[in-house]
Amino acid sequence: MIDPAELWFIIIALGVCSFLLRFSFTGLLGDRGLPDWVLRHLRYTAVAILPGLVAPLVLWPPATDGTPDAPRLVAAAATLLVGLLTRNVLAAIAAGAAGLYLAMYLI
Amino acid sequence: MPPSSPKRTFWRGVRDALPFLLVVGPFGMLFGVVGSEAGLNILEILSFSIVVIAGAAQFTALQLMVEDVPTLIVLASSLAVNLRLAMYSASLTPHLGAAPIWQRALIAYFTIDQSYAMAIARFEREPEMPLADKVAFFLGCALALTPFWWAATVLGALLGQAIPDWLALDFALPITFLALIAPMLRTLPHVAAAVVSVALALAIASLPYNLGLLVAGLGGMMAGAEVERRQTRRAKP
DSSP: OOOHHHHHHHHHHHHHHHHHHHHHHHHHHTTOOOOHHHHHHHTTHHHHHHHHHHHHHHHSOGGGTTOOOHHHHHHHHHHHHHHHHHOOHHHHHHHHHHHHHHHHHHO | OOOOOHHHHHHHHHHHHHHHHHHHHHHHHHHHHHHHHTTOOHHHHHHHHHHHOOHHHHHHHHHHHHTTOOHHHHHHHHHHHHTHHHHHHHHHHHHHTTSOHHHHHHHHHTOOHHHHHHHHHHHHHOTTOOHHHHHHHHHHHHHHHHHHHHHHHHHHHHHGGGSOGGGOGGGHHHHHHHHHHGGGOOSHHHHHHHHHHHHHHHHTTTSGGGHHHHHHHHHHHHHHHHHHHHHHHHHOO
16 A cells, blocks of 8 residues: 555655756746757757657557567557658557557457 | 737647547546556545646656655656656747746646647747747647546546456557657658667666666757758758
8 A cells, every 4th residue: 555645745746846847948048048059959859759768668568567569569560650651640549549459359 | 920829829739639639548547547556546646647747757656656665766766757858848948938937837837748749849840930829839739638638547547447458558658659759750860869769768778767768868869960960061062
């Protein structure tokens, strides 16, 4: 059992610290300009963080205790492929879900 | 330059975010299920989602508390998962840094992977968008998604064990991120950043406290910036 006092401490501390992380640059820097080389790096934040976050989840899903799982691999490939071809978020999500359940049904 | 119309841009943000409800819903429900299995009541689960609003960190914290890890380690590990939010903040600064402080605070609270990724993709395609419109677009995305995330965690907590395993709710998160990333891979530097990030993340996945993600993220950003620098240098006479 999780101790309620510990739980509430974690909820509040994690919330406050997460807010400070989110507020760090927009809050402190504001509209002071950043040097070009910094901006050049920041342009790639999204494409550098999200793939790194998702790759281990696709190859070693926690839900299967880290064992590679064919339906999840099919779903990931379908999402990525349709997303690249159509540039349409809804189509990519639909393809991922369809790939996941179809592969689960067939395998 | 298009005339500023924050109200219309707000609704455009809402509309752009709608497809993500399909994946935010299942993922939020999964947090509710896992939370109730860990013995949390509805109020605790909902407070978690409202105060923290960061799925990955919430799962990490819950998992470690169930494993009875010391409180400070729980906090440090979950915060490490959230360090990427500071990088999002830095990346939003050139676009939103000039907004009034209360708007920046509101934006900070609502910075999640999806609102950040959608907004930055839009700002890059329309850099001339007026400041008020950028703020409105961001808040449109955020306000379409977050109340839904809260409601989904409560629904998951209520349904609990009734949700069968074969639904594979866990995979809503990877599908979300892949659907966000794919349309962003427009140029060679973007592709380079993504490829380096994936390679690093897989190679050093064993680093504790999810620190591997930060290394992978920084490596990806450096790769993207370097490829862009070489391209511009070659383009000059």
